[in-house]
Amino acid sequence: MGLSNVLKLHFDIPANDFVSAGEASSSVKKTLSQLGIAPQVIKKSAIAMYEAEINAVIHANGGTADIEIDQDKVIIKIQDEGPGIPDLDLAMQEGFSTAPDTVRQMGFGAGMGLPNMKRYADELKINTEVGRGTTVIIRVNFA
Numbered sequence: 001m002g003l004s005n006v007l008k009l010h011f012d013i014p015a016n017d018f019v020s021a022g023e024a025s026s027s028v029k030k031t032l033s034q035l036g037i038a039p040q041v042i043k044k045s046a047i048a049m050y051e052a053e054i055n056a057v058i059h060a061n062g063g064t065a066d067i068e069i070d071q072d073k074v075i076i077k078i079q080d081e082g083p084g085i086p087d088l089d090l091a092m093q094e095g096f097s098t099a100p101d102t103v104r105q106m107g108f109g110a111g112m113g114l115p116n117m118k119r120y121a122d123e124l125k126i127n128t129e130v131g132r133g134t135t136v137i138i139r140v141n142f143a
Ligand SMILES: Nc1ncnc2c1ncn2[C@@H]1O[C@H](COP(=O)(O)OP(=O)(O)O)[C@@H](O)[C@H]1O
Pocket: 051, 055, 056, 059, 060, 080, 082, 083, 084, 085, 091, 092, 096, 097, 098, 099, 108, 109, 110, 111, 112, 113, 114, 115, 134
């Protein structure tokens, strides 16, 4: 397949903006839907991307989202220059969260974001470095 068949999308993810939080993932969800992608695939992509996007908002002062949609998959890359994750195995555990009370009061910080990304992505890669930031790459296959 040629490069011309890859659709690329880019979004900035604003820091600590709980009103527009989730806009990038809703936009991607809409695009996948317009492309006629299967509902279960859209659901997996939207949930995994939403969790990564929200993490960039609440834990990392925002970041960017780069999406590549081709014939057989979507690759979602969420990048931030936040504090990084010191213990990724611990962070991956269900219920683990360092979210402050102010964030929990708004309904975030249940500690299910990373476990849900793992669950819904066909492949999840996380590169993180303390003091440098975090990159999450989610692949969801269309079939
Ligand atoms: N992009 C990120 N930058 C820094 N820390 C992160 C990031 N994503 C996740 N974390 C850390 O991993 C923990 C678990 O993440 P997650 O499972 O999404 O739960 P929650 O966001 O509800 O706290 C977070 O509380 C935070 O400590």
